[in-house]
Amino acid sequence: MAFDSLAALLAMGGHAPYVWPAWGVTAALLIGSAWHARAERRQRIRELKRRNRRERSAAKRDAPGDFSEREADDA
Amino acid sequence: MRVVEPRAGLGVAIAATVKRDLTLMLRRRSEVINPLVFFALVITLFPLGISPAPALLAEIAPGLLWVAALLATQLSLDALFRGDHDDGSLEQLLLAPQPLAALVLAKVLVHWLLTGLPLALMAPLLGLMLSLPSGGYGVLMLSLALGSASLSLIGAIGAALTVGLARGGVLLSLLVLPLYIPVLIFGAGAVQVITLGGNAAPHLAILGALLAVALMLAPWAIAAALRISING
């Protein structure tokens, strides 16, 4: 440990106004992008589920059968 | 079918025009940041072309910042009416039963909100990079905010005059830059005075007066210019 106390750590030997903003912005951007990626993924899944539900009910209404015949070329 | 009487609705028309232009600009978010990036880029070019020495840069910083902001505003103006002209909606704007000057003012307002104001807010950062002496930052922002409104108004006249021409871009600069000179002199002057320790209030007052004049006269000039451009 290079510091005696938590207070000393926070003070950074007088360089707190430089060290903490630099670390803070970095952390904020990293955490922000990770959080955004997670939210984006959930959003995608949610959209897909909603779409599946919608097309199933539409298919039920129109004619029996599965959704989508547009799987022409998977993979 | 009976004749329709002119109805008031000017407020609705202005609000809708503001909303439409905001939507259009924000839908392509890049449209909004582009002038800002251009501003930053031009400011970057100067140290590269001139010299990276901080003392020299500090001396010429107010002028460089103002010239760059002016060019950024001016370039973004070319698009103000061009899109509307090309797809025929300018024709429809002119055929609207509302006073054209008011509608046009709404368009200019949106332009300033999304160009001049952000430029003013961003200028301190670039001032920092040019080692602008501290103390000048507030005046820099204020002068740019006031000045860029005049620039938008004056520039819109030029944009209106050149909208019918295939390649307005450079011609527009030509028409408009001379009119920008008073704004430039008092705007850059204000920043210079304050960094030298003087009082910038008179300069700012003149900038305000220029804006008031522009606000009164420019909308009519813009409307007239549009009528002329469409006529050809």
Added chain:
Amino acid sequence: MRVVEPRAGLGVAIAATVKRDLTLMLRRRSEVINPLVFFALVITLFPLGISPAPALLAEIAPGLLWVAALLATQLSLDALFRGDHDDGSLEQLLLAPQPLAALVLAKVLVHWLLTGLPLALMAPLLGLMLSLPSGGYGVLMLSLALGSASLSLIGAIGAALTVGLARGGVLLSLLVLPLYIPVLIFGAGAVQVITLGGNAAPHLAILGALLAVALMLAPWAIAAALRISING
């Protein structure tokens, strides 16, 4: 009806394209003068915004001249393919049986002939106004002539990429200005070195090398960019 065999005729096609673009530009003579006037106006703005002191101006003159010339070239580039795109002749150019890169090179050549070259020829006059030390004038012209050819080539890539977009103007600057920086540094450097009594030959040699690289790579990039723009 029999199938037509591809015929040579590349020379004819290039010559005709050069002739067509020259005619188009010269028919609107203002198109040719506009970049020049923009150049002059920007150079005039600096003394107004910065300071009229000759010693200061002389020091920053090479950088200012080069930055202004660069901006003038760049602004005129937006129109390079836009007209052709809007009226559908770009589509036809792409469907021509000749290699697109060659036709495109012809268009860039015309652009340089009517923008870069005149700018280089006019620069000494403005240098005079900025009290550029004598001795720098030859190198100023030479560096601008060489450099602006690279600028036209690099800028054309950006112009081709943005031609399908409604408001290319400012986006084009964002794409292209960062790529201009090497040319700016060596161009302005050449003039600066010579005014400080040094030898500008290495700088000019590098400008030449940059031009050679641009000549080799840019036409393909431009052609590819056009294909993409037309596609969407």
Added chain:
Amino acid sequence: MTFRLDARGLACERDDRWLFRGLDLSVAPGEVLRVEGPNGSGKTTLLKILSGQLSDHRGELTWGGEPMRRVRAAFLTNLLYMGHAPGVKAALTPLENLAWYQALNGERGSDAERLAALDEIGLGGFEDIPTAQLSAGQQRRVALARLVLMPRPLWVLDEPFTAIDRQGVDALERRIQAHAHAGGGVILTTHHALSALDAQRSVVLGHGETVQAEPALGSLHAGR
């Protein structure tokens, strides 16, 4: 009060050649006036003059008997003009485009209203797609939706059938017919052979100096 657009002694010159000269015409409620003539005969020019967009012409225009210059605002409130360019913003959706047009007219309107208009013009389901991504004919339909949405007595339509498919043309003809029956007035140009639209009057513009007028089914109003 009903409307009435009159033109007296209209003349317009291009390249030292008269497109038309001494042209008199009028449009009153219930009338459909078709401007005919081969390419380059001056139809677009005439429509622009009649809608007050061009001023380099001779002759007099009146609206409800009063000179156009004095009643311009009133005239514009009653006019719906559609030119060669559809006046539709490519980056906005059809709904947004229509909202702006209504607002220009001082109305707020409602999305339901606009949706109904789009449905009627055959764009149901496309109301939320940026117009740039619609086909040539669909883009023009967005502009045509104004005919449904905005109640203006006088329509001036320059080639309204451009790029519209066959059913669309029929529907549009019927719409124009209905507008006239309801007491509206229409001036239009088109190179299409019209089927559903009967009883229209015509002005025929010729090449060069001559201006002939021939009644199609109505009475002769335009001539030298």
Added chain:
Amino acid sequence: MTFRLDARGLACERDDRWLFRGLDLSVAPGEVLRVEGPNGSGKTTLLKILSGQLSDHRGELTWGGEPMRRVRAAFLTNLLYMGHAPGVKAALTPLENLAWYQALNGERGSDAERLAALDEIGLGGFEDIPTAQLSAGQQRRVALARLVLMPRPLWVLDEPFTAIDRQGVDALERRIQAHAHAGGGVILTTHHALSALDAQRSVVLGHGETVQAEPALGSLHAGR
């Protein structure tokens, strides 16, 4: 050697909707193929794919039996494409416009030749006026003059009759017919009812997923 354009299994998707799928078609000498369908059904898209301008599609194109990618230059030498935009420079005169088109093809041509073509397309006397000052229909005629001037076997025409007056339409139909009789091939779209043009085959594009093909007068070549 004669030409032959084949497309096999063409499919194109827009906004998660198939414009067409599994489309097979071919054009050989003497054939006129008309692409039909309502607004937004994908006619322009199909024409751009067939002329090699769009690449975001499935399926295979061949020219004279060889894959398009390999014989692109040869194909372009044989193609004359006219899109929605006429491709005419407004600041140049009709003569200058045509001269450039010939040169793009590697030919020098002569003014006499170009004048004759303009005369034939109904623009005699306008050859020296900047195209910007011509009417909508006249501007399109400048582009159409290429049909007369440049001997290319395969024509791809997207709404060639737009803005053209009635005589013009007739003349153009006859020209297309003659081209086919002389052994050329034509692919075209139009919403006009054609009179002079007989024996054409059709591809009908429908809304959404279905692709039907119906023979108009010739034999059935296109279909799923």
Added chain:
Amino acid sequence: MWAFIHKLGSPKWFYAIAMRLQPWFWTAALVLLAVGSVWGLAFAPADYQQGNSFRIIYVHVPAAILAQSCFIALAAAALVFLVWKIKVADMAAAVIAPFGAAMTFVALFSGSVWGVPTWGTWWIWDARLTSMLIQLFLYLGVIALRGAFLSRDSGARAASVLALVGVVNIPIIKYSVEWWNTLHQPATFTLTERPAMPPEMWLPLLIMVLGFYCFFIALTLMRTCSEILKRESAKRWVRELADEAPGGKR
């Protein structure tokens, strides 16, 4: 090898592999960043000259290195997309560009904050700083160009061309900027001349750099998968997958 690349190019395969790899990278990133941060902030000794402001190095240098790597990755993805038309490469490019821009920004920001205690100024026109700034502009250009097209396919290809042109230019820019700076005056400050660091200073730095890389890879994999879900939403495998996927219930 070839076959493998092509398989990887198919969205379905890429998705499967990426989703399998992803948790490992996230874990590695989390551990490395946590260890590196604590070590760097609290345990590494202070610099004898700069004192504790030196601790900025542990975010500054990883961000600077990653910012440059991202551009190379971006250009590589662009090349793969343009030449082999592999869509997954473009989806990766679309998510790499914003992250690269963010890292460039972090490097610039932490560097200029660091400059105040060490150099007494926020910014100087030093060669390395300047070329970093220009790199930020190049990133912004690629992002803006992609966004400016209405059609996704055209935007993708245009951005790819620009990324390639940019990567050709980056060495030229670096070289010219260095030339330019030495031309006028000797650099007042240098980044490179510093006494050799003791291991307890550079070890946490190494850990942080690795942590940043793992984070970058994990993020790119995850966001590319989301992009696949968006662009391939019509495919059956995507829909079946959505039915099975946990979460997103709201």
